[in-house]
Amino acid sequence: MSERPLHYPFADAPAPGETVEVAPGVRWLRMPMPFPPGHINLWLLEDNGGWAIVDSGLATDDTRALWARLLADYRPSRLICTHFHHDHAGLAGELTRQHAIPFWMSAPEWAELMRLDRQQSGDDAAARAFFLRHGMPEATLSAAIAAFSDEGFAGAPPDDYQALTAGDTLHIGGASWQVLVGEGHSPGHVLLYCLEKGVLIAGDQLLPKITPSVGLNAGNAAGDPLAGWLASMQALQGLPADTLVLPSHQLPFVGAGVRAAQIAAYHEAQLTRLLALAADTPGCAHALARVLFTRLTGAVSELMAVSETLAHLRYLEARGQCRREAGADGVERWQSRAH
Ligand SMILES: [Zn+2]
Numbered sequence: 001m002s003e004r005p006l007h008y009p010f011a012d013a014p015a016p017g018e019t020v021e022v023a024p025g026v027r028w029l030r031m032p033m034p035f036p037p038g039h040i041n042l043w044l045l046e047d048n049g050g051w052a053i054v055d056s057g058l059a060t061d062d063t064r065a066l067w068a069r070l071l072a073d074y075r076p077s078r079l080i081c082t083h084f085h086h087d088h089a090g091l092a093g094e095l096t097r098q099h100a101i102p103f104w105m106s107a108p109e110w111a112e113l114m115r116l117d118r119q120q121s122g123d124d125a126a127a128r129a130f131f132l133r134h135g136m137p138e139a140t141l142s143a144a145i146a147a148f149s150d151e152g153f154a155g156a157p158p159d160d161y162q163a164l165t166a167g168d169t170l171h172i173g174g175a176s177w178q179v180l181v182g183e184g185h186s187p188g189h190v191l192l193y194c195l196e197k198g199v200l201i202a203g204d205q206l207l208p209k210i211t212p213s214v215g216l217n218a219g220n221a222a223g224d225p226l227a228g229w230l231a232s233m234q235a236l237q238g239l240p241a242d243t244l245v246l247p248s249h250q251l252p253f254v255g256a257g258v259r260a261a262q263i264a265a266y267h268e269a270q271l272t273r274l275l276a277l278a279a280d281t282p283g284c285a286h287a288l289a290r291v292l293f294t295r296l297t298g299a300v301s302e303l304m305a306v307s308e309t310l311a312h313l314r315y316l317e318a319r320g321q322c323r324r325e326a327g328a329d330g331v332e333r334w335q336s337r338a339h
Helices: 061-073 092-099 107-120 125-133 138-150 225-236 256-280 285-292 299-318
Strands: 020-023 026-032 039-047 050-054 076-080 103-106 162-164 169-172 175-182 189-194 199-203 244-247 322-326 332-336
Touching: 020 244, 026 061, 039 169, 039 244, 061 092, 076 092, 103 107, 103 189, 125 138, 138 299, 175 225, 225 256, 225 299, 256 285, 256 299, 256 332, 285 299, 285 332, 299 322, 299 332
Parallel strands: 050 076, 076 103, 103 162, 199 244
Antiparallel strands: 020 026, 026 039, 039 050, 169 175, 175 189, 189 199, 322 332
16 A cells, blocks of 8 residues: 655645635535534536536534525526535435535435435434444434434435436536446445546545545345445546645645545454454444544444444455344344354
């Protein structure tokens, strides 16, 4: 793995309500978040007299107020969301209805947005059954689900959408943006790549310092999200080395290949640890997660650790290195074949 450091061409992030040009016709702005990492980066792409917005921010009053100021100067032409998570699509319904602009997203992300909307309306049976089967204590699970539903960071979703598919080319203000789709962090995460500008809008698929979460949950229980994630990290290593990466958190950077290789190496190391751990002490995903992740900070963090551990167990299972068995209590326990 290369040890070349990442290069950050912009030392300072734009102040709230301000924008900064990062490439011709591409402007960077930030919206606040009341939880780590404290902000999300959003992008405006010049679009024939208007501006295409990439990602919406959370459905909070702070974000609403900043958009009201910004969109007085930047007439919106359309909204594209990289994926369904609250910080990316929470305000999508409001923005698209208020400004009567079309909404673009991949089909798998739209399905998740619809599922999340049903879950927020109280239909959490599938999520509950899934995590109980993987050993989460009932009280912790209830606290985590309540935290997800009470937070109110996502408004009602857009009424309709236009589907983005891998390989599509979006023509935005005379520039051609190629649609790349990554899996793992979410089921059909859209990245936009403009060869002529040398810019990749990466969403959460490639962050300079945070390792994005990759999880198995009720929505993708039959899948193998880590395999999709590692394939995406491999594909990103094929981009030109001087590509400017615009991530959803932290600072724009150059070094997509270096960063993608670092993230892949982290998951390989986790797989090795888990293989050894589940050979010595076979257990449910919850028990294994508590050993694998030592810095859990509460119910939500515990649920995410279980989900991430499961993505790794599922990957090992699909490659014949691990198997699971349900006990009389209905809880699935995993054992690896390291020994
Ligand atoms: Zn995300």
